[in-house]
Amino acid sequence: MPAFIAALMGALINIAGTLVGRVLISLGLSVVTFTGLSATLDWAKNNVVSSFSSLPPEVVGMLSMLGVGEFLSIILSAVSARMVLQGLTGGAVKKWVLK
Template sequence: MPIFIGALIGALIQVLGTLVGKILVSLGIGYAVYSGVDASITFARDYFISSMNGLGGNAVAVAGTMKVGTCVSILTSAITTRLTINGLTSGTMKKFVMK
């Protein structure tokens, strides 16, 4: 008899978990997961730096004087920090959403 009760409780827990999930989804409540965020930031930074290589010598000298590389580094660091504060972990960001 105790085995039957244990199996019954286990089955009720599984059904309750899916039922709660279905109710939350039907109410429009859930989690959105954004993946590849860190890869897109790295791609944008690398694309900008590689685009700088196509400029002429004078334009590169002016960009170096204006510290454009440092500016790009500061901007990407600030974006990454803000995303980390908002919940970015291991390249994915989970966010509570309501429709």
């Protein structure tokens, strides 16, 4: 008997899930997934590092005196923190949107 109740509850949960999903879709709500955000952040960081390595030593010294390295670190850390707060999981952010 408990197996029958468990199966019945599982079926009811599946039906309720699809029913809620259909109601949300009919209201115009949907989920949008943004992928490749962590790859884009890594690409930007690698581009900055490769651009700095091609500069003459005098310019690199001047930029380090101005604190450009710390500035870039703060900006990239803020973008990473923002992605984590928005729900970055596995390189993708899922957001509910209203159409």
